[in-house]
Amino acid sequence: MEHPDPAAGPEAPLTELRDQIDAVDQQVMSLLARRLELVSEVGEVKGRHGLPIYAPDRERRMIAARRAEAERRGLPPDLIEDVLRRCMREAYAHEKNLGFSRQAPDLRHIVIVGGAGRMGRLFGRMLGLSGYEVRTLDRDDWDRADELLTDAGMVLVSVPIHDTVEVLHRLPALPEDCLLVDLTSTKGAPVAAMLEVHPGPVLGLHPMFGPDVDNLAKQVVAYVPGRFPDASTWLLEQIRLWGARLHEVSAEDHDHAMGLIQAQRHFATFANGLHLIREDRSLDELLALSSPIYRLELIMIGRLFAQSPELYADIIMASPDNLALIERYHDRFAEALEILRAGDREAFIARFREIGSWFGPHAERFLAESQTLLAHADAQR
Amino acid sequence: MEHPDPAAGPEAPLTELRDQIDAVDQQVMSLLARRLELVSEVGEVKGRHGLPIYAPDRERRMIAARRAEAERRGLPPDLIEDVLRRCMREAYAHEKNLGFSRQAPDLRHIVIVGGAGRMGRLFGRMLGLSGYEVRTLDRDDWDRADELLTDAGMVLVSVPIHDTVEVLHRLPALPEDCLLVDLTSTKGAPVAAMLEVHPGPVLGLHPMFGPDVDNLAKQVVAYVPGRFPDASTWLLEQIRLWGARLHEVSAEDHDHAMGLIQAQRHFATFANGLHLIREDRSLDELLALSSPIYRLELIMIGRLFAQSPELYADIIMASPDNLALIERYHDRFAEALEILRAGDREAFIARFREIGSWFGPHAERFLAESQTLLAHADAQR
Numbered sequence: 046m047e048h049p050d051p052a053a054g055p056e057a058p059l060t061e062l063r064d065q066i067d068a069v070d071q072q073v074m075s076l077l078a079r080r081l082e083l084v085s086e087v088g089e090v091k092g093r094h095g096l097p098i099y100a101p102d103r104e105r106r107m108i109a110a111r112r113a114e115a116e117r118r119g120l121p122p123d124l125i126e127d128v129l130r131r132c133m134r135e136a137y138a139h140e141k142n143l144g145f146s147r148q149a150p151d152l153r154h155i156v157i158v159g160g161a162g163r164m165g166r167l168f169g170r171m172l173g174l175s176g177y178e179v180r181t182l183d184r185d186d187w188d189r190a191d192e193l194l195t196d197a198g199m200v201l202v203s204v205p206i207h208d209t210v211e212v213l214h215r216l217p218a219l220p221e222d223c224l225l226v227d228l229t230s231t232k233g234a235p236v237a238a239m240l241e242v243h244p245g246p247v248l249g250l251h252p253m254f255g256p257d258v259d260n261l262a263k264q265v266v267a268y269v270p271g272r273f274p275d276a277s278t279w280l281l282e283q284i285r286l287w288g289a290r291l292h293e294v295s296a297e298d299h300d301h302a303m304g305l306i307q308a309q310r311h312f313a314t315f316a317n318g319l320h321l322i323r324e325d326r327s328l329d330e331l332l333a334l335s336s337p338i339y340r341l342e343l344i345m346i347g348r349l350f351a352q353s354p355e356l357y358a359d360i361i362m363a364s365p366d367n368l369a370l371i372e373r374y375h376d377r378f379a380e381a382l383e384i385l386r387a388g389d390r391e392a393f394i395a396r397f398r399e400i401g402s403w404f405g406p407h408a409e410r411f412l413a414e415s416q417t418l419l420a421h422a423d424a425q426r
Numbered sequence: 427m428e429h430p431d432p433a434a435g436p437e438a439p440l441t442e443l444r445d446q447i448d449a450v451d452q453q454v455m456s457l458l459a460r461r462l463e464l465v466s467e468v469g470e471v472k473g474r475h476g477l478p479i480y481a482p483d484r485e486r487r488m489i490a491a492r493r494a495e496a497e498r499r500g501l502p503p504d505l506i507e508d509v510l511r512r513c514m515r516e517a518y519a520h521e522k523n524l525g526f527s528r529q530a531p532d533l534r535h536i537v538i539v540g541g542a543g544r545m546g547r548l549f550g551r552m553l554g555l556s557g558y559e560v561r562t563l564d565r566d567d568w569d570r571a572d573e574l575l576t577d578a579g580m581v582l583v584s585v586p587i588h589d590t591v592e593v594l595h596r597l598p599a600l601p602e603d604c605l606l607v608d609l610t611s612t613k614g615a616p617v618a619a620m621l622e623v624h625p626g627p628v629l630g631l632h633p634m635f636g637p638d639v640d641n642l643a644k645q646v647v648a649y650v651p652g653r654f655p656d657a658s659t660w661l662l663e664q665i666r667l668w669g670a671r672l673h674e675v676s677a678e679d680h681d682h683a684m685g686l687i688q689a690q691r692h693f694a695t696f697a698n699g700l701h702l703i704r705e706d707r708s709l710d711e712l713l714a715l716s717s718p719i720y721r722l723e724l725i726m727i728g729r730l731f732a733q734s735p736e737l738y739a740d741i742i743m744a745s746p747d748n749l750a751l752i753e754r755y756h757d758r759f760a761e762a763l764e765i766l767r768a769g770d771r772e773a774f775i776a777r778f779r780e781i782g783s784w785f786g787p788h789a790e791r792f793l794a795e796s797q798t799l800l801a802h803a804d805a806q807r
Contacts (some may be wrong), residue, residue, distance in 0.1 A: 062471065069461045077454070079499075083447050128513075184578055267715055292711075294711065315781075316763075322779075323754070324751075325784075330683065341726070345792075347791075351790045355772065360767065370705075374698075385743070405709075409732045411727075
């Protein structure tokens with residue numbers, strides 16, 4: 046190897062090294078392109094054979110093997126894992142669904158009430174790709190409702206949250222063995238209404254994602270058993286085959302969690318925005334001085350206000366339970382503030398430890414996970 | 427190319443494809459290892475020639491070129507940018523500082539008061555690598571203070587926040603042209619005290635990072651001009667050469683921003699933790715049902731409680747201004763809650779729009795940035 050003359054300027058060796066980095070990057074790009082192709086071929090083979098797109102165990106084993114290999118080579122395992130996960134995310138996002146094996150071979154046709162809406166269309170597409178006969182009952186089809194619903198094997202209700210209960214009551218009597226399912230983002234009232242209007246099998250679903258996804262890989266679908274759970278086993282298996290993760294929950298626990306996840310979270314973000322405009326300092330300066338954590342906070346606050354105010358008004362005002370939950374949060378903030386006003390360092394520390402034990406081992410895990418995330422967020426600026 | 431028999435099982439073609447993906451991943455790992463080596467050689471050349479480690483413009487141009495190249499190849503540009511940024515982050519994190527060119531050739535020796543503390547040691551190391559003579563005045567050295575400080579070219583005070591003002595008043599008279607600098611995380615009181623005890627040049631610094639960093643690449647250092655700013659130009663240039671980003675700010679704006687960034691942010695997280703343990707539902711269930719946004723929220727809450735309660739008590743209780751700021755936040759939350767109690771959808775929407783215009787174009791930018799981040803966070807689970 047030729048040694049550079051230390052007395053010479055830095056330009057020549059730097060240019061040479063940068064050219065070599067360029068060449069490495071070109072090869073990396075070719076390999077990543079090849080990897081995406083191969084993964085998409087895997088998806089095709091799986092689709093032809095009705096295999097699930099997303100195989101969590103296989104993915105975990107693959108990552109573990111690559112990390113071990115990185116370690117052997119003296120490469121940072123986290124670097125390799127992050128790069129692979131980024132590639133897998135790209136692959137999942139663009140995976141085209143080609144078809145799935147049908148889990149209920151003898152099921153009669155399916156009717157999607159609200160099937161012209163976005164979520165209804167998504168489920169219609171997935172069910173169609175799985176070999177079911179799917180018919181749509183939308184706003185203008187109620188005069189044909191009896192005809193459409195006679196002999197239906199499953200009725201799936203996918204209408205706006207405020208219309209769900211009313212639409213359920215408008216349904217004619219369904220065949221006794223017909224499975225009645227809804228996709229509403231609250232579960233208490235819809236599941237109760239389904240049980241009321243239909244004596245046969247009932248299942249509540251909440252797809253925890255928007256209708257824009259290309260596929261269901263890794264998405265979560267919560268489900269609330271209603272009546273005759275055996276009659277919906279095939280549907281849960283079908284959804285699992287689409288790549289989604291299923292989570293069973295009671296209607297009450299589901300709705301409480303949604304209050305936290307949607308209403309309270311978004312409302313607190315709104316209140317943070319209100320606080321910032323009242324303080325009215327320079328946002329640019331705040332950004333320049335931000336720690337990675339606060340930068341993330343600003344991003345998560347500001348992003349809300351690029352979206353539809355009507356949508357968030359509806360989410361937050363959806364139920365009186367939300368208001369009660371937010372009132373309780375406000376009271377607990379006041380309780381914490383009382384400690385601060387009193388300057389009671391010991392009380393703060395005691396309460397802090399108590400909360401820490403509630404989080405248990407999750408706290409450490411979250412800390413580790415957040416380091417990765419914050420480093421990622423920080424690298425973007 | 428051999429075509430697989432569509433009637434055959436999926437195992438054979440899947441195994442073949444997976445073997446090919448394995449082979450691609452092996453090559454990617456070799457290339458990434460090579461890339462890290464090359465980047466570290468660049469760092470060595472730069473170090474030998476006193477060039478800055480971090481060159482923002484060069485980095486931007488490189489990323490733009492690679493994105494364009496990805497586009498030409500039909501590869502997702504975001505994928506390439508994310509992979510490259512991840513590699514650069516790895517490289518920066520492990521960059522060893524070898525030396526920097528000295529920006530003030532004629533400066534007399536530097537004394538670091540509190541130079542045995544962690545932040546003091548970091549600055550001592552960086553100044554040493556830049557060719558300055560650095561001496562330390564720590565807790566046990568006050569009987570030698572006169573001797574150490576006589577003829578000092580710069581005195582850098584790096585002591586715990588509560589001791590700063592007292593330590594400044596303990597200093598003997600410094601040479602009139604000596605530059606007096608502090609590293610405290612509040613700026614109002616320390617800068618005022620420096621101006622009081624020393625008639626010569628004064629500069630307030632706040633390194634916005636912990637003392638554990640391997641180097642200062644991309645880190646932010648806030649600075650508050652005190653007196654005779656020309657006398658500290660060399661120091662700011664020196665810090666820039668270490669790779670840091672400098673941000674000028676007034677002491678008042680700095681301290682207000684820190685109230686938001688540190689005290690209020692951490693206190694709200696504490697209150698959120700208190701709320702969660704009072705609601706006392708299953709954390710596992712909450713995680714299973716979480717949207718990507720709420721999952722991030724839970725992580726950012728839980729991470730706090732894996733850390734030192736004493737540290738956060740000190741940060742939050744550091745100044746009465748913090749309490750006042752948090753009281754104002756609580757009042758604004760109450761103001762927002764009033765809208766909700768009244769069920770006033772129109773008022774909510776109007777206020778939402780008002781906050782949106784305060785954020786201006788940042789809101790859209792934050793929304794875009796958050797999508798990337800949330801996808802990244804989500805890929806980790």
